Amino acid sequence: MNRRRFLGLGASVLGAGALAAVAVPSAARLLGEGRPGRLLTSGLELPPPFQVPLPVPPVLKPVGGDATGDRYEIVQQVARLEILPGVKTEAWTYGGSWPGPTVVARSGRAAVVTHRNQLPVPSVVHLHGGHTPADSDGYPVDLLLPVGSSGSSGAMAGMAGMAGMPGMDHHAAGKSVTGERTHTYPGHQRAATLWYHDHRMGFTGPGVWRGLAGFHLVHDDEEAALPLPHGDRDLPLMLADRAFAEDGSFRYPAAGDDEPGVTSDYMNGVLGDVILVNGAPWPRLDVDRARYRLRFLNASNARLYRLELDPQPPGGDALVQIGSDGGLLEAPVAHDALEIAPAERFDVVVDFSRYPPGTAVRLLNRFGSGRTAEVMRFDVSSRQVSDDATVPEQLSTIEKLDASAAANTRDFTFRRSRGDGWTINGDPYEPGRDIARPALGATELWRFSTDLHHPVHVHLNHFQVLSRNGADPGPYDAGWKDTVDLRPAEEVEVLVRFTDYAGTYMLHCHNLEHEDMAMMADFVVE
Structure with a gap:
């Protein structure tokens, strides 16, 4: 980032007067890694990690x-x-x-x-x-x-x-x-x-x-038809962070009684000091020496995670991604770590047979510190079990959307307003006012650019990431997406085809504090 671009970004975030009042290193720290949010601490003693068994949400029966x-x-x-x-x-x-x-x-x-x-x-x-x-x-x-x-x-x-x-x-x-x-x-x-x-x-x-x-x-x-892990070895894992008051109630820095949004200190997102998986604090799970499908969902309001297993299995590539927001990838992608922004989903396969019996495998959050650096623990059993699951080299066939066929190219800028709010293309959200009118059946190229960190979510249709900052998509952009993670001063291009349904839908940031403070827009498919 050159100096002119840096100062321009600082002015858009802080306002020109505020930028002049701070040293450049302070602005640099503001941009930094771009991870949003402010920590809200709990008012009671927190439990030790890895004591609570992992709960699995009940399956709803049809009526x-x-x-x-x-x-x-x-x-x-x-x-x-x-x-x-x-x-x-x-x-x-x-x-x-x-x-x-x-x-x-x-x-x-x-x-x-x-x-x-x-x-x-x-x-x-x-x-x-x-x-x-x-x-x-x-x-x-x-x-x-x-x-x-x-x-x-x-x-x-x-x-x-x-x-x-x-x-x-x-x-x-x-x-x-x-x-x-x-x-x-x-x-x-x-x-x-x-x-x-x-x-x-x-x-x-x-x-x-x-x-x-x-x-x-x-x-x-x-x-x-694929030989992927299933049954008890197919686990949905909802990641969330929360803070608790002394009486055990949820702490949340609301702007006031029945007032939308949060206090100004937390307008860039609320972070809790308790990491929960499926509603349990730092849980543990007994696993067989077998392959498991882990369906990671980041349901935090604003927290980013960089998930990593500790210890890593011999040879690395611990997390084999098979799916994204919109389902299966064409082919698996192996990761040593996985970065997941609010609302993103990553389906991965972990082969616990790569670990010796009795190994305690921690799932860490490398973007956290202290207690928020740990997520949960897998305790590898010493039992002998059968496992017929595998990860095929070919998972699915995905139609590649063609940028040359895009009917329109649209730009959407996600910025903090000069007041206490967030905007898309310079405007706070107003219900009923649309920002785009794509035609039903059309493919469009949408270009998202940011000041700070914003996970961008599009309703109705999944999209394909075409580029980041004019280069190839990132390591976590494969497959069909509905939420894309944008870091500070970044530009991402996506291709989206609008199918089946006309009407009013939403484009917004999925940092929920940004969303509540007006970083949303309507688009109308017609």
């Missing part, structure tokens, strides 16, 4: 169905959970657990999910990575009001602090419902690790922080 699909019901409710040993924490949950129950769907078969809101606040459900019609996508002001709420006045009460925003009165009143909402996910997509979470405008951060997240797994015939 009915027919030849075309299955019906599910989920009650959003307050529950008191034992997250830290011996301590009860009040959580907002899907179905009374955190993570919520896992929906297991089949490609080509619809999953029809009815949510009933018994929380004290409105909610919005988004199936992240889902290829869905617009009315089931989870637009951030399409509120599901709690049971017993009344009409549009209840909608606006639920959006305290945002009622004066342009477009709010019409959109919140027009699309809000009370008590229950049914989402139809047609299943017109390949096997993939998806997840569902709260998406309420201005309050996604606290909603997810308090527990509103769960897995949604899609399977298909192509994946089933």
Whole structure:
């Protein structure tokens, strides 16, 4: 980065006056590695690591169905959970657990999910990575009001602090419902690790922080025909960091009662000092000397992870990536470490037979320090077991999108505003105002550029990363993606084809504090 570019970036982040008031080394530290967020510490003694067994989220059973699909019901409710040993924490949950129950769907078969809101606040459900019609996508002001709420006045009460925003009165009143909402996910997509979470405008951060997240797994015939690990050796792993108050409740630096966003100290993201996997602090898992499929999901609000096994197996290449946000890669990619930004998913295979019996294998976070540098532990059994799983050299066939066929090239800049907020193309979010209108069936080239660190998420369709800073894609960009990790002062080009469904969808940063403080935009497929 040359001096002119550095000073220009500093001015956009800090403002010209602020840049003049700080030494260049301070600005350099601000940019640095670009990892966002501020640590929020817990007010009670934290448990030692690797004591709690890894929980596996329950699989949700259908309540009915027919030849075309299955019906599910989920009650959003307050529950008191034992997250830290011996301590009860009040959580907002899907179905009374955190993570919520896992929906297991089949490609080509619809999953029809009815949510009933018994929380004290409105909610919005988004199936992240889902290829869905617009009315089931989870637009951030399409509120599901709690049971017993009344009409549009209840909608606006639920959006305290945002009622004066342009477009709010019409959109919140027009699309809000009370008590229950049914989402139809047609299943017109390949096997993939998806997840569902709260998406309420201005309050996604606290909603997810308090527990509103769960897995949604899609399977298909192509994946089933491969000799990959399955059954008990196919594990969804939701990574999240949280902080707790002295009484065991979640700590979160909300801007105020019913106010969207966070206090200014935390506007670049909230980091917790407790690392949770599937809702358990620093858990442990007994594993056979066999291959396991680990479906990593970063469900943290803002924390980045660099995952690494310690010790590394002989020869390295410990984490063999087989899938990304949008499902299987064409061919496996071996990593010694894996960098995962908020909302990204990486499916990897780990062969624990490469370790001697009795080895304790820690999963580390090289981007963490102190307690946040450890994630969980795998204890390798000494039992003799059979393992017929392998990782084929060819996993799938992926159609390569053609940049020369792009109907449009669009630029989207992700920047901090000069006030306490975040912008796309210089504007904070306004519901109902679109930033692009791609044609249904068209392929477009979208170019994302950043000031600081922003994981960028596109709704409706997965995309393919074309380049980073004019060069080849990065080591974690393979396959179909719906979230791409952008580091400071970086530019990434992606190709996306808009298929099947017209309507209004979202483009936003998936640092949830950035999202809540207006780093979102609508696009309309027409």
